[in-house]
Amino acid sequence: MADRVKLLEFIEGLLENEALKLRRGFGIGLYLYNQLKDSAPPYVLENLQVFDRMPFEKRKAFLIELKRFIGEVTEPPKDVKRSVKKRGLRDFLIPLDKLKFLDNKEIKVLKSLGIGTLLDALFFFPLRYEDRRPLSSLKLAKVGDKVVLKLRVKDVRKVNDGRYTAEVICTDGVDEVKLKFRFKKNDFIFALYRRGSEVVVLGKLKSFNREKYIVHPELLKEGEFGGIFPVYYVRTKGEVVNVSSKTRQSRIRLALNKTVRKTAKYFPEYLPESIRKKYSFPDIDETLLILHTPEGVDVKSLNAFSDPFHRRAIYDDLFLFQLALLLKKKETELENSPQIKLSVDKFVARFQDKLSFRLTNAQLRVLREILEDMGREHPMNRLLQGDVGSGKTVVAIGATLAAVEKGYQVAVMVPTEILAHQHYRKFKAFFDKEGIEVGLLTGSLTPTQKRSVYKHIREGNIKVVVGTHALIQEKVEFHKLGLVVIDEQHRFGVMQRKLLLEKGKGLYPHCLVMSATPIPRTLALSVYGDLDISVIDELPPGRREVRTMLLYDSEKEKLMEAVNRELSLGNKVYIIYPLIEESEKVELKAATDEYERWKKLLPERKVLLLHGRMSDSEKQEIMESFKRDGDVLVSTTVIEVGIDIPEATLMIIEDAHRFGLSQLHQLRGRVGRSDRLSYCYLVIPDSIRRVDAEAIKRLKVLVRTNDGFEVAEMDMKLRGPGELLGVSQSGYFGFNIANLARSHDRAVLQNARDDAQKLLEEDPKLDKHINLKELILYRYGDKLDLSYIA
The missing domain is CATH 3.40.50.300 (P-loop containing nucleotide triphosphate hydrolases)
Incomplete structure (x- = not known):
């Protein structure tokens, strides 16, 4: 921003001593626009562009507002390397109860949000922001905007126009606005809005027949206006359920404001300097401070998540998750697996001859990818995606046959008993002809039936077992497990997949996960970043569109x-x-x-x-x-x-x-x-x-x-990826602020993954980036079992 003091002196001079110049002068708006174009919010710049055409009174009112704005602005500090001693990341993992500057009420409200440590509190970012700086004049308020107005009450009266039961007529000294209410019992309105009293209200400005009005405005007290206020996610459950949303919001804001101002300046930087320079990111302490206590940042850019501080926080979310997935992938690649080596082309031809139909080109392509993976000495970890009816199961049968022919057992895990019985019939119909025993293990089997299945799996008589979660029970022991197939992968957690894979007795089985829920590539990259991806993008011949x-x-x-x-x-x-x-x-x-x-x-x-x-x-x-x-x-x-x-x-x-x-x-x-x-x-x-x-x-x-991928892309835009996958987005991804429903965030995803890969090439276990390692272990250590770097 240009010299603030000089600008204020210029505006004060126009208002106090140069009324004639203000009334007749041209070029004032252009001058102010050039001085403020890099720092003022859009609504200020829009008014400055038409300033020289405004009537005198409107010019005057706007300058009063502009003077207040310039006086209030505090630009983010340029030098963020403060003279304070930075602490290690572990120092921020202390429980809230140990923070002496928070009282019991503040601790209680933060805990109700799932915040358990100081680090959780600092990274519990606002959902949005409200500009609660009062406008000095109704003339500056745009119809359709949420505005804060300082008003004087002229009259309060009951009405009966079919929609509203009471209205309060207010003035800013020049123009009038009505506050309208629909309450059946409306006597309290007369107590809140007394004739002649000064009030500050927040609400959406509307207009009808040139009459400006606000429906059910929020009456603000001292301390509830005067700046840009963060708005946080408020849970409806927990110990504070009986407290109103407004009170909860106020308590959360005060607790987090206090926490951030006391501790954010000590928070250690964890993002490599090369990445910060590459994207011109602000430091993390400044980011935490500004996102919770926004000063000098345009509220529209804050709500668009497009300011530098949001861009940094969104990148961090995606970068940390991609690092965690790649570390998990690297850990898996170090395991030894059964080498199921065969002549891929000969096997595929032989398998095709055993079927009563021809495989599609897409099925043949992905089957070859799977077989080549299984021939390596390190575990296959592959996602097989395909739209409904594309023929994923027959590809899984082909992979299963390859494993069984080399002397290994195969476990096929599905989410429901109905699906387990269906897969059992399909696998049995094929393998009976090969003289290969297929077993079924579900929760509804009798104890005697279960014991029999356990025995035959342990002794290796059952070569292929289809089952539900029952497969991951401790009692299930495999003789020689070589391949795990998991259908409808998004119905299972990472740990469930891990428990089944651990049954390989020293060898890490190959893993093929399948999903009929089409997932856009950007989302698949994020959710299944530890897997290689194969897609069947062709329906079998004869299938007709629904x-x-x-x-x-x-x-x-x-x-x-x-x-x-x-x-x-x-x-x-x-x-x-x-x-x-x-x-x-x-x-x-x-x-x-x-x-x-x-x-x-x-x-x-x-x-x-x-x-x-x-x-x-x-x-x-x-x-x-x-x-x-x-x-x-x-x-x-x-x-x-x-x-x-x-x-x-x-x-x-x-x-x-x-x-x-x-x-x-x-x-x-x-x-x-x-x-x-x-x-x-x-x-x-x-x-x-x-x-x-x-x-x-x-x-x-x-x-x-009928294209499932097109449907999924649209679903993600409308409802977000958490709904698409059937999981809570924040719970599954561990994101604090990133949202893959936003196109900008999806665009950042690939950059974050590329940067994560490059960093791991230079520092495979993040030993040179201790704070980054600690943060990843805190967020994803349990979810992904990152023992590799622990």
């Missing part, structure tokens, strides 16, 4: 026509509902009620019910019955993953607006699994047309495309 249509409740006759048509052709129908039972909280259709309705509508047909509260054995029995002679299956999303019934050709999803796009795509994938023409009907209430145009736009993505 025709998808959007229907409203009022078009139910079309639905019945479709159901009757498919049933008359000998096909089967799925009907999916979001709830098991009716709920008082939400008006959605429930599977149990609708099941009774469908039974009455189709008395001659076999209608079955399936939902998540049933036992695994009940679910399996229902699915077997539906596959055998059922006509209609009324269900919740329990059938989302992996169910393969070729005769099913119609999928009806009720209240489709309540599901994510990727989940809808998965459900749609339960039909269209043969050469029969298949359909998917997305059914929504008629009221959605009026109240949620965005939902209709979202659902039309599915009507337009």
Whole structure:
């Protein structure tokens, strides 16, 4: 910023002594614009561009506001190498209870947010920022903006215009604004807003028929305005649940403000200097201070996460995670694994001859990638991605055959009993012809059955075992485990994968994880950064695209026509509902009620019910019955993953607006699994047309495309990657501020990964970067079991 003192003197001179110059002069706005263009927020610069065309009174009002702004600005310090002794990162891992400057109430509110240490507190960043600097004049307030105004109350009165019950007429000395309220019991308004009193309010400025008004403004007390205020995420659970959101926000702000001002200046730098210089990043102590106590930074850039301090924090999140994943990958590569060496081309040709169909080029390509990996002396760690129906299972069968032929056992782990039984049938159908024993291990087996399976796995009689989480129990011992296949990988945690791989008895098994949830490459890179990625991007010949249509409740006759048509052709129908039972909280259709309705509508047909509260054995029995002679299956999303019934050709999803796009795509994938023409009907209430145009736009993505990767990309933009993967983003990734739903953050991801790889080439165990190592171990040591660098 230009010399602040000179600018203030210039403005004061115009206001006090040179009214004529201010009234008639030109070029004042241009001069001020050039002086402030590098430091003032956009709204100031926009006004300066039109300043010379403003009426005299508006010029005067704006200069008063500008004078206040310049007087308040404190630029971030240029020299951040303060004369304080930096501490080691471990000094910041102390529990909150040990911080003498925090009282019990402040400690309690921070703990309710999951903050346990001083480091957690410093990196608990705001969600957004509110500019609570009062505008000196209503003329400076833009309609549609959230503004803080200092006003005098002129009148308070009850009204009855159908929407509002009370209004407060206020003035800034020149213009008027109304504060409007909808409360039925509104007497307290008269106590809060007394005629003649001065108030400070925060709210969104609206306008109708040239009348400016604010609905339900927040009345601010001293200390609640006068600067840029950070807004933090507030949990609704915990010990402070009975405290209002506003009070919680205030307590969090005070506790974190105090913590940051007391300790941030001592926080040690952990990012290598070369990286900081490469991106012109500020130091970490300055970053922590500014993000929690923003001064001299434009509020719009703060909320756009585009200022240098946010850019540094976002990069750090992604860089640390990529470092952790690459360290995990490096650790795995040092393990010894079974060498399953074979002539890849000859094996693929022989495997193809054993099948009754031809593999696609994509299947052949990924099978070769897998076999080449398995031939090395270090473990394969590969993700096999493919859209629904692309034929991942047959590729896994090919890899399994290679391992078994070399004398090794294979474990196939899936998330549900239904899927376990389905995979068991598929693997058994193939391997029975080869004289190879396939076993099934699930939680619903009897104790006697389990003991028998344990014995045959231990003795090596069972060469291929398909199972659920039951496979990772201590009682399960393998004779010679060579390959682990994990289907629907995102349903399992890293530690579950690790527990199964540890059953290799000295040799680290090869690992193939599969996912039918299409994941955009940027996200796959982040989530599965410790894995190599193969993609089946081609559907088997004969598969036809599922025709998808959007229907409203009022078009139910079309639905019945479709159901009757498919049933008359000998096909089967799925009907999916979001709830098991009716709920008082939400008006959605429930599977149990609708099941009774469908039974009455189709008395001659076999209608079955399936939902998540049933036992695994009940679910399996229902699915077997539906596959055998059922006509209609009324269900919740329990059938989302992996169910393969070729005769099913119609999928009806009720209240489709309540599901994510990727989940809808998965459900749609339960039909269209043969050469029969298949359909998917997305059914929504008629009221959605009026109240949620965005939902209709979202659902039309599915009507337009069957490409799961395109659907996933759109889902990530709309709902974020945490929803796409079925996990909490912050919980899984460990991100404090990065969000892969933002295009900017996704763009940073590749740079962060490249930088992480380069750093590990120079310093494989981060022994030269102790603070960085400590921070990674604190964030990811347990999640990823980073014993390699511990």
